[in-house]
Amino acid sequence: MAKIQMTTPLVEMDGDEMTRVLWKWIKEILILPYVELKTEYFDLGLPNRDATADTVTVESARATKKLGVAVKCATITPNVQRMSEYHLHEMWKSPNGTIRRILDGTVFRAPIVAKGIRSYIPTWTKSIVLARHAYGDVYAAVDGIAAEGNKVYLVTEDKEGREVSRKLVHDFNGTSGVVQGMHNCDDSVRSFAHACFRYALEQNLPMIFATKDTISKVYDGQFKKIFEEVYGQYEEQFRAKGLWYLYTLIDDAVARIIRSEGGLLWACKNYDGDVMSDMVATAYGSLGMMTSVLVSPDGKYEYEAAHGTVTRHYYKYLAGEETSTNSVATIFAWTGALKKRGELDGNAPLVAFAEKLERATVSTIEEGEMTGDLVPLFYREGIAPKKLDSEQFLHAVARRMNV
Numbered sequence: 001m002a003k004i005q006m007t008t009p010l011v012e013m014d015g016d017e018m019t020r021v022l023w024k025w026i027k028e029i030l031i032l033p034y035v036e037l038k039t040e041y042f043d044l045g046l047p048n049r050d051a052t053a054d055t056v057t058v059e060s061a062r063a064t065k066k067l068g069v070a071v072k073c074a075t076i077t078p079n080v081q082r083m084s085e086y087h088l089h090e091m092w093k094s095p096n097g098t099i100r101r102i103l104d105g106t107v108f109r110a111p112i113v114a115k116g117i118r119s120y121i122p123t124w125t126k127s128i129v130l131a132r133h134a135y136g137d138v139y140a141a142v143d144g145i146a147a148e149g150n151k152v153y154l155v156t157e158d159k160e161g162r163e164v165s166r167k168l169v170h171d172f173n174g175t176s177g178v179v180q181g182m183h184n185c186d187d188s189v190r191s192f193a194h195a196c197f198r199y200a201l202e203q204n205l206p207m208i209f210a211t212k213d214t215i216s217k218v219y220d221g222q223f224k225k226i227f228e229e230v231y232g233q234y235e236e237q238f239r240a241k242g243l244w245y246l247y248t249l250i251d252d253a254v255a256r257i258i259r260s261e262g263g264l265l266w267a268c269k270n271y272d273g274d275v276m277s278d279m280v281a282t283a284y285g286s287l288g289m290m291t292s293v294l295v296s297p298d299g300k301y302e303y304e305a306a307h308g309t310v311t312r313h314y315y316k317y318l319a320g321e322e323t324s325t326n327s328v329a330t331i332f333a334w335t336g337a338l339k340k341r342g343e344l345d346g347n348a349p350l351v352a353f354a355e356k357l358e359r360a361t362v363s364t365i366e367e368g369e370m371t372g373d374l375v376p377l378f379y380r381e382g383i384a385p386k387k388l389d390s391e392q393f394l395h396a397v398a399r400r401m402n403v
């Protein structure tokens with residue numbers, strides 16, 4: 001059979017440890033036999049980031065700006081222990097952070113749903129796509145200790161340094177305490193809102209956004225106001241597609257989401273998104289089933305698995321022991337990127353291939369063949385789940401590609 005041709009290359013960002021091993025196998029077993037793969041390859045593995053003084057990460061992000069679609073393998077974010085393990089010259093920053101800063105994007109995370117993999121919330125039969133506003137609030141806050149007797153003020157100055165306002169935060173009369181000042185920027189909230197509405201439309205999902213504006217009247221009120229303004233530009237398109245947008249209080253949003261069947265986009269402020277993305281991921285079962293895509297305001301896409309490099313499995317692999325690492329999220333990073341490339345290039349066979357690979361992957365699990373993390377979650381009448389090792393799972397998917 002003739003291989004599917006590509007017109008524009010993908011940006012390929014290789015990574016570390018067990019996911020680097022899976023990366024190579026996914027390409028060999030599931031992609032290269034079918035696609036004349038064109039990529040601009042960047043090795044974001046920690047040794048090469050160190051050797052290039054991390055310029056490779058910046059170059060890969062710039063290439064994504066140029067080509068529009070990237071697929072990324074999980075990478076190590078160095079800490080003190082990694083410094084000695086890899087004899088690093090510097091404690092390089094998180095590649096995801098660097099790429100996000102350059103693309104200025106919003107991260108959408110979505111679980112892959114397969115029949116038989118029971119969510120801890122049984123009514124969640126469709127994916128909940130979670131968007132986290134990854135700028136500001138408590139993550140960029142200034143805080144400090146106040147001694148007994150201190151008064152702390154919120155002071156605003158204009159460009160010339162003239163005081164515009166001065167508000168007492170607290171008079172620490174009789175006790176010491178803590179204070180915090182945080183901010184967000186209208187431009188950032190606005191581009192987050194655009195990214196969410198656009199992604200919801202693209203994915204045909206209704207959307208929910210929530211804050212606590214009853215308590216945080218000005219701060220959260222500003223988020224609410226900006227979302228309302230931006231929604232004005234999308235309202236007609238939402239109506240035309242029969243989709244809805246709901247703004248509500250975060251408490252109410254949580255209650256609605258728990259009672260829902262999924263199948264919606266949940267836009268979250270930074271802290272809510274941090275907490276809720278882990279809750280949603282856990283509820284859907286395994287980290288190995290969670291995908292992630294970074295979308296920039298000018299429509300550039302970077303696809304990846306939400307999990308890390310699965311270090312514990314890598315050391316078993318190096319010791320020659322059997323591993324059963326879930327490759328589904330990484331496969332879906334590839335299919336997401338190939339599908340988007342195909343859509344942008346008008347390459348229907350490439351889109352069809354990516355969709356077929358997604359179906360083959362999900363069917364493999366639904367028919368009872370899966371990695372060890374999924375076995376305890378699986379229940380389907382008449383099907384006993386069978387645990388496969390990392391490589392066997394990919395061959396089980398490949399068998400379903402060849403029918």
Ligand code: NAP
Pocket residue numbers: 073074075076077078096287288304305306307308309310311312313324325326327373
């Ligand atoms: P992790 O790699 O996600 O793994 C944590 C644990 O979750 C694993 O030990 C494993 O549990 C389970 N798990 C995660 N993915 C799995 C999969 N695909 N299949 C089966 N089980 C899976 O997180 P971590 O151990 O905190 O971090 C390891 C390294 O990854 C760190 O160096 C970190 O910097 C990096 N990281 C990178 C990214 C990224 O590139 N986006 C994200 C997060 C972390 P069991 O051991 O119980 O089987």
Ligand code: MG
Pocket residue numbers: 274275278
């Ligand atoms: Mg978190």
